[in-house]
Amino acid sequence: MTAPRTDSRKALGRLSLPERTRVVEALRTETVGGVLLLAAAVLALVLANVPGLRDGYASVRDFHLGPAALGLDLSVGHWAADGLLAVFFFVAGVELKRELVAGDLRDPKAAALPVIAALCGMAAPALVYTLVNVAGGGSTAGWAVPTATDIAFALAVLAVIGTSLPSALRAFLLTLAVVDDLFAILIIAVFFTSDLDFAALGGAVAGLAVFWVLLRTGVRGWYVYVPLALVVWALMYNSGVHATIAGVAMGLMLRCTPREGERTSPGERIEHLVRPLSAGLAVPLFALFSAGVSLSGGALGDVFSRPETLGVVLGLVVGKTLGILGGTWLTARFTRASLSEELAWADVFAVAVLAGIGFTVSLLIGELAFEGDAALTDEVKAAVLTGSVIAAVLSSVLLKIRNDRYRRLCEAEERDEDQDGIPDVYEQDDPEYHLRMAEMHERKAAEHRRLAEVMGGAGDQHDSPA
Known part of the structure; x- marks a missing residue:
């Protein structure tokens, strides 16, 4: 008798209970951050387009501060992009490390789906952008602009439309975004690094080495690590490598597996502390000083007439959808993975459209x-906003259509008939669970029989002659 195969894997299948709990916590924080991000972006657009506020907004954004002797005399907008976003990328680095050592990316079979989907979801928008600009005679320099997914903004859309996604599908979106962030970081490091200052770069590497040694020797205290992190960031900025890379590198160095006697790892504790700072302050402030572009009728018209901006819009809306959906289908078609019976390809399609929010x-x-071309930079930013809004609207419609199905799935996942605090779906393969359920149903049946006897006896007394 041939033993059944056990090496197949359900793509987007049910998560383990601890992983599901972690995903819910991450979603809660990211969703709040996404709402703040959305509010900051709207405020930036108002400030940049209301005549009485436009000049004041521009003067604050372009105001310079910082020690010039250290090469850090930067505008407020520059500080937000290079400084505050380093916090965002630090959290992304910790999240990536956690996924690599303790999450889905630890298992090559499980990692195949989000990695292939993320790679295809970055390659397809870049290809769409390049084809549009080659055909239209535009600049191919912005090929990487539509490749990134903004997970906070995407989750904010979910919060606004009130959709309850199955936990596995939400985890897929989160993990895909983590992988997406990793490759976006690599793109920035490889393709957008200016002339290198090897002395500053060597100093940054030495600082990272000290950071690693301190972590491995168990040195504790924010007053040690925060000043060191600032020094590493400043050296990385002056080296010509984008300063956010320093945040990623330090995040990847944190230990994300708990040792004996530890409830949580240092990486998880620090991420728990820093994530609200990233989602609630760093990213919204970046949006406040980066999303303020003119949205006059002429500017919006140019979004669909210039190849550079049209390529961004089509890359986000069309390229992202085709890339992620195609990558997921290829994984299910040519590997042992198969789509979970609880989900339909329409669900994956809706999430693929949602990932087009960049x-x-x-x-x-x-x-x-497009550094050095302020006008084109603003037009590209307007294209990013336009493409993101289109993706948000389309995905909202699709998710609303699937809403009833999601609600039924979530109700099934949350059902806890034996009231032991563990959803029944996680106990279905446990023999003790079936014994408890049988005993519970027997008790209910006995209670119904006793109630029927009482009611029957009462009826006999009522009908008997006095």
């Missing part, structure tokens, strides 16, 4: 790609 990293890459 904001934080797309705005950053747009500034780097």
